[in-house]
Amino acid sequence: MIGKKKAAHAELNEKTDIKTPVSEMIRKFKKQKNAVVALVFILFLVFLAFFGEALAPFKINEYDYSSILQGPSGAHWFGTDEFGRDLFSRIISGTKISLAVGLSAVSVGAICGTVLGLLGGYYRGIIDSIIMRICDTLFAFPGIILAIAIVAILGSGIGNVVIAVSVFSTPTFARLVRGRTLALKNSVFVQAAKNLGASDARILFRHILPGAIPEIIVQFTMSVGSSILTASSLSFLGMGAQPPTPEWGLLLANGRNYMMTSLHCTLFPGLAIFLTVLSFNILGDGLRDALDPKLTD
Amino acid sequence: MLRYTLKRIVGVIPTLIIVVTFVFFFVRMIPGDPARLVAGEQATLEDVESVREQLGLNQPIPVQYVKYVTGLVKGDLGMSLRTKRPVLTEVSARYGNTMALTVASLVWSTIVGVLLGVWSGKNRGKWQDFTGMTLAVSGISLPNFWIGFLLIMLFAVKLRWLPTTGAGSFKNLILPAITLGTSIAAIIARFTRSSIVEVLKEDYIRTARAKGLKEKTVTWGHAFRNSMISVVTVVGLQFGFLLGGSVVTEAVFAYPGLGQLLIESVNYRDYPAIQSLILIFSLQFIIINLVVDILYAILNPEIKLS
Secondary structure, eight states, rough: OHHHHHHHHHHHHHHTTOOOOOOHHHHTTTOOHHHHHHHHHHHHHHHHOOOOOOOOSSTTTOOTTTTTTTOOOOSSOOOOOOOOOHHHHHHHHHHHHHHHHHHHHHHHHHHHHHHHHHHHHHHHHHHHHHHHHHHHHTTSOOHHHHHHHHHHHHHHSHHHHHHHHHHHHHHHHHHHHHHHHHHHHSSSHHHHHHTTTTOOOHIIIIIIIIHHHHHHHHHHHHHHHHHHHHHHHHHTSSSOOTTOOOOOHHHHHHGGGGGTTTTTTHHHHEEEHHHHHHHHHHHHHHHHHHTTTTTTO | HHHHHHHHHHHHHHHHHHHHHHHHHHHSSSSOHHHHHHHOTTTOHHHHHHHHHHHTTSHHHHHHHHHHHHHHHHTTOOBBTTTTTHHHHHHHHHHHHHHHHHHHHHHHHHHHHHHHHHHHHHTTHHHHHHHHHHHHHHHHHHHHHHHHHHIIIIIISSOSSSSSSOOOOHHHHHHHHHHHHHHHHHHHHHHHHHHHHHHHHHHHHHHHHHTTOOOOOIIIIIIIHHHHHHHHHHHHHHHHHHHHHHHHHHHTTTOSHHHHHHHHHHTOOOOHHHHHHHHHHHHHHHHHHHHHHHHHHHHTTOOOOO
């Protein structure tokens, strides 16, 4: 009986073009093996972010001049750098920097973009025009150029990189949420809520926002991957994290000086960035497919 | 068509004005006194003041703005604080290098991306699809400075086939172009695949197969041609990204292009140069997007122009 009701409910959802609920997304997501593996790997990275530094065999700034620039060995799995610091420990400890930068920057961008998109799409008029103009302007700069410009003003440093990445991820979310808001604004349930006397805030956050959440989640996941790349690129260019922070992009930039003799100094930090970004991208793909109503199982 | 084109061009003008204004004020927020920077550490207060007057920095911001805009219209981008030469000279000396790198990257990545996408798309769900899309998702996840280093190690250091740095010859272009184009090839492959998958569901594909056409003709003559409309858009947009995205690649290969000039200018706080470069990058981006939009309208017969 209840099952039947649920099926009818789902059917109704499809017909009135309401986004599939989050639970439906999870059910479809579980069928994507790659994405599940990626999620497990990301959870492992989160674990490393919290406990990596404590679990690492060496301290991140533990100098050992008797073993500089050594290749990978039993004692130093990823080898050592020019001060004899253990690269494995530094990379593990760097996990929390990359994850924190990616997640916090995209979270700020997502929240700002969502609020702007909801406001613009719902109220239209002058607010919408202003918001969309700002978005157009931000979109008129290739992402990394905008980030470099912001860092040029604020100065180098990981905190400013977070600000730069948040700024350029905001318009993407604003456009996405605005589009959903425009589509949902005239739907039956929003009209019904309005007629029942619900406040604008209630309509926006309780009725329209949930319909945009699955798409926001997909965009969020994809953006985290690209933000980690951008942040590490800025650190690589000397505009982000400063030494002796074990930030991956910075480790790689540092390793280039010893590239000819000690390839491990560039190989492993790059591999860490690659695998992290890859898992976010695969997760994002999986979530997108789980969300796509055209891909029925 | 002409009316649509004109309408689009006119529509871009407000964005251009906002971008120019935005860049002007943005760069004036950079901390540090440019006059002090030009005059040098040892300069006296009077020296600094005279430099300030020379640079026009003692004037009120609105006056500076008007001067800047009228200068832009005349093609005057100001003087570089670092090299004491016109920014336009600096830019034009390097523009060709960045353009060559961008075009080379776009050409190979389009060819490889489209082939990989078609191969994956027409074999949807099979091992070819899995291989192609695994390569593609890896391509968009690779940090390009890392690819650059690995390529240098392999082809320049170990095999000694290609030079590590510099610009000017075709050999100099190969490694940077591979580095810069990898993620673009991956993006194009992903897009082509989904476009092909969509097109293969169409009725006219079924008709083509039903009338007994060879699978090759169906793939290339029907599916490929129709999916290209949207692929052209993506390729065009990537062109804009490449022109800006070359910053990191240029840094890896010490490639004397606009990206490197930007980094040098940022490090020196050479704000006339930073201002002009950011403006050039975004103008290119806007113009390319505009051209792509118009091209899409020309290519796609379904768009009703009214």
